[in-house]
Amino acid sequence: MARDIEKKIFKTIKKYKNIVIARHIGPDPDAIASQIALRDSIQLTFPNKNVIAVGMTVAKFKKFGLLDKSDYENFKDALLIITDVPTLERVDGIENLNYQEIIKIDHHPCSTKVADLEYIDDSASSACQLITELILNTPLKINQNIANNLFLGVVSDSDRFLISYTSVKTFKIITRLLEETKIDFISLYDKLYERPMNEIKFHGYLCENLIYNDNGLAYIHISPEILKKYDVDVATPSNMINDFNYIKDVLVWTFITYDEKNEVYKVNIRSRGPIINEIAAKYNGGGHKFASGARIYQESDIELFIKDLDNLCKEYQKNS
Ligand code: AMP
Secondary structure, three states: OOOOHHHHHHHHHHHOOEEEEEEEEOHHHHHHHHHHHHHHHHHHHOOOEEEEEEEOOHHHHHHHHOOOOHHHHHHOOOEEEEEEEOHHHEEEEOOOOOOEEEEEOOOOOOOOOOOEEEEOOOOOOOHHHHHHHHHHHHOOOOOOHHHHHHHHHHHHHOOOOOOOOOOHHHHHHHHHHHHHHHOHHHHHHHHHHHHOHHHHHHHHHHHHOOEEOOEEEEEEEEEEHHHHHHOOOHHHHHHHHHHHOOOOOOOOEEEEEEEOOEEEEEEEEEEOOOHHHHHHHHHOOEEEOOOOEEEEOOHHHHHHHHHHHHHHHHHHHHHO
């Protein structure tokens, strides 16, 4: 049965002719899958509406479906729906959009209100978990393709149900999704997990060169030369950070990758105990308690950042 917030979201969607769906910059499979699944579901339910999913195209995510051109000429007074993103500054592709109302559907913690209607559950495994509930609990329609995307978004963001945000609710909604859509979920894993050999070799480089200490901190600096050597891009380390979970004696691990084009160090941080998003926020970042990201602009701040994480691990060890 639909909850109040789901009924309100459905009613608002019904009201608008033009709808734009956006997600965060530097998208991951959950961000892309949630926006595309919601677009396709609204379009399937209301064929006369104009619904577009916007943001920068990422070649390797084309398998989730294609994004639309953010040509806003015909999108006057639109409804903007943002998924998997807590703040408007991190929304990709809405410059020049003239919108009337905003709906936010997200699982990141956020203390400030940015939308007219907010469906936030920071205990949810993924944005796709929330979109699945929304679709299954309201008259929004679903087909195999939409179900495939939703399933992959949940699997990816929960890291195959390994991450602590996975709950009974996650399994219940996935069970409902599988029962109601009969998707062949095993056949979908190639879309998430198939990798070219150069990425496997790069993964080997990360394993060999990760620095770790007695406090439970592991880190690595990844230079543009190394990215070139392995023929991988600046987003590749983000896809590998979760693979370093469950290393005995490692509590917090971080990759610091220099993005030459944008002249910034892109930072991925993960944890198996200490809460890291406050440190991420100190370095132009944010995210979840145990999965965060940051941006470091000065090389000299890297040392301070590592020191902060090291102290966090030390404190955590002392208190546990
Ligand atoms: P990543 O390490 O890029 O997979 O990001 C982990 C989590 O942190 C995701 O939920 C991101 O949305 C969030 N995140 C990453 N970078 C930033 C940032 N610069 N500011 C706020 N949140 C971020």
